[in-house]
Each structure stands twice: as structure tokens, then as C-alpha cells.
Amino acid sequence: MLRVIDRSDTGADLAWAPQAGATAYRVFRAGADGPFAAVAEVAGPSFADSGLTPKTAYRWRVAAIVNGVEGPASGEAAATTRPVPATLRHTRRLPDWRMMNGRRLLILHAAGFLMAACISS
Structure with missing residues (x-):
């Protein structure tokens, strides 16, 4: 299950349960209503998304890559970045x-x- 475990005014930290056999994970991001786009490929079950806009709603999905094949995307996790301090x-x-x-x-x-x-x- 994908979760947002922390957030700031310009970033969000994501974590999920590792999938057996996964060599990488592709992370997708979308705005509140927009389409998802790949933003990163990471080796482990976490990702620190940065460069986000303060006070803005975002959604994320993640897909495991096993034997070079991207699996189905996870359910969504959503969060709104904090306001600027x-x-x-x-x-x-x-x-x-x-x-x-x-x-x-x-x-x-x-x-x-x-x-x-x-x-x-």
C-alpha cells in the first residue's frame, strides 16, 4: 500500500511495501485532477518527491518493475503540500x-x- 509519510511546502515523502522480485519501482505523480506522469524510477520502496508547489494537492501511484516488465500501478496516495512557513x-x-x-x-x-x-x- 502506497502512503505519504511526510510532507513539506515543496515536497512529499512516499513509502510502500516492497514487492518480491522487484528490481525497481516507477513513481507517477498527478495534480488534483490531472493525468499521471512518471517522475522517477527508484531501486527501493520509498521516494522523496521534491520541487512541488506549496498548498497544492497531488496524487501518486507506484508500479513495480519485475524482470524488466512494469506491473500494474498501485492505488493512489494523495496529499496537499504545506503552506510556505x-x-x-x-x-x-x-x-x-x-x-x-x-x-x-x-x-x-x-x-x-x-x-x-x-x-x-
């Missing part, structure tokens, strides 16, 4: 360096907060 979503500017009282400071603007770290004195 707030600390990244609200970053308005790149980090910058400033001198204050003779100290070099790294300035970060994230999630509506101004953060500074003293780097040198």
Missing part, C-alpha cells in the same frame, strides 16, 4: 550588514520583526 513568507528584504557603535551587525527582517546579531566587536 511564515518566517519565509513574510521576509521583505534580504539580510544586510550595518555598523553600530563599532560593531558589525547582521540585520534580518522576517515575520514583521527586526532581528540583529552581533558578528564582530
Whole structure:
């Protein structure tokens, strides 16, 4: 049985029970309503899909390859990627360096907060 065991804003981790005699597995992905397309061929019973879009629904299937022949696809597993973390979503500017009282400071603007770290004195 194919399962989504973890997900992030841009990825999903899949796992399934190994099939006897399988030398590889072909992984297929589809959007919420779209057609499936092969995205990877892996040697073991897991796959980390990456490069996905945040807050988007996906579906996966997997097929075992035995003696060079692709078997039937598994049932579907589905998941929606997480939203972008707030600390990244609200970053308005790149980090910058400033001198204050003779100290070099790294300035970060994230999630509506101004953060500074003293780097040198």
C-alpha cells in the first residue's frame, strides 16, 4: 500500500511495501485532477518527491518493475503540500550588514520583526 509519510511546502515523502522480485519501482505523480506522469524510477520502496508547489494537492501511484516488465500501478496516495512557513513568507528584504557603535551587525527582517546579531566587536 502506497502512503505519504511526510510532507513539506515543496515536497512529499512516499513509502510502500516492497514487492518480491522487484528490481525497481516507477513513481507517477498527478495534480488534483490531472493525468499521471512518471517522475522517477527508484531501486527501493520509498521516494522523496521534491520541487512541488506549496498548498497544492497531488496524487501518486507506484508500479513495480519485475524482470524488466512494469506491473500494474498501485492505488493512489494523495496529499496537499504545506503552506510556505511564515518566517519565509513574510521576509521583505534580504539580510544586510550595518555598523553600530563599532560593531558589525547582521540585520534580518522576517515575520514583521527586526532581528540583529552581533558578528564582530
